[in-house]
Amino acid sequence: MADEGKADNVDNGVSVALVMIDVLDAFFAPGKPAYYPDSVKVLDPCRELLAKARERRRLIVHAVERHRPGLADFEHKKIPVHCEIGDDQSPYVAGFEPLDTPNEVEVPKRRYSAFYATDLDLMLREQGVKTLVIAGVKTNVCVRATVQDAFAAGYEILLVKEATNSNRPHLAEASLEDIDRYFGSVVTLEQALERL
Template sequence: MTEITAASKKKDTSILGKNPVLLVIDVQHDFMDSDGAVPCPATSVSGPQEVIQNVHRLVNAAKISKIPTIFTREIHRPSMIDMGRELDGDEPRHCLDETKGPVIMEGLGADKLEENQYLVPKRRYSAFIGTDLTFLLNAFKADTLVLTGAATNVCVHYTGADAHQYDYRIKVVEEATAGTSPEAHNAALQALEYLQHGALVHMDEVVEAMKAFKRPKE
């Protein structure tokens, strides 16, 4: 990022709101591996591996503070009957069931969910389309969604845009996202910041906010 940087922002002491939820969006082999179907090498850090490490830090911090974590997983039938218009652009077929592609990266805990952790399969870029995400968010009384994952310019962007239109506060952890190209990654981050001033946040401030988080008494 050049024009808008999370590090340059004044610290927001209410960054997580009253009822935050961490969204780990499609941190899967087809996006995070260099030989994946839709690799996402463009990051604001050293590369996808550091993004995965940062996501892991956030998952751990959320677990300690009992902040709900939702892993989303894009997955399609091998016949691709449920892929819709996803192949009309630059993307090849991806995240086909019974392949390694849709598997969430090992070590994040999505294969063995713990308390306050949930998995939401999805067929479209936005995690809101055709899923039970809104049911979970309503149950949590969520007001703030902390966005991480891939691709910054695709599923993170469209999930963030829909969250905005559903009136959630969005916080996009810049160092915990990966895009398909530097230009697309940066443009998506700026587009989300355009929707909500203060949407872009810095990794360390989010971890510290999670450590200090105390859910308000009802």
């Protein structure tokens, strides 16, 4: 008998979820305000993680920037307006769109962290998730903020080194060092695929 409240097509036998952060045209398409050329280096590793998570029927969280057009947003006091709902920056990079299945969910965020003012923590706990495999951009901004909040909430964190980067490589490297020392584990793609 299936557990009450758990979807039959989500593998809850292992308490691991994949969290993909901001795999959107805004960061990966040339000409967009948040684009930087090295961003595309994370796409192949992210594809491998997504394929493995889908194959294993893991919970997959697509945490994405979604700002309300025409309304004030505190984040935009520091950085240019981007990822407004319905604009040309908000679409997913082709092939990274969530599938229409219960184990792939979009978590819209209006701040850097995927945990802040979202239902992510509640959803993960209800599914029995204890470990997060994290990938996406930018290492020193949204990825780091999400990792820090995940740590504060008590999750084991596996940040995939090949699947994250930044337009400020020195800050990305410093963030990886800090994350590995204080918040979780920075792992290789191979190690992450074994855990998924």
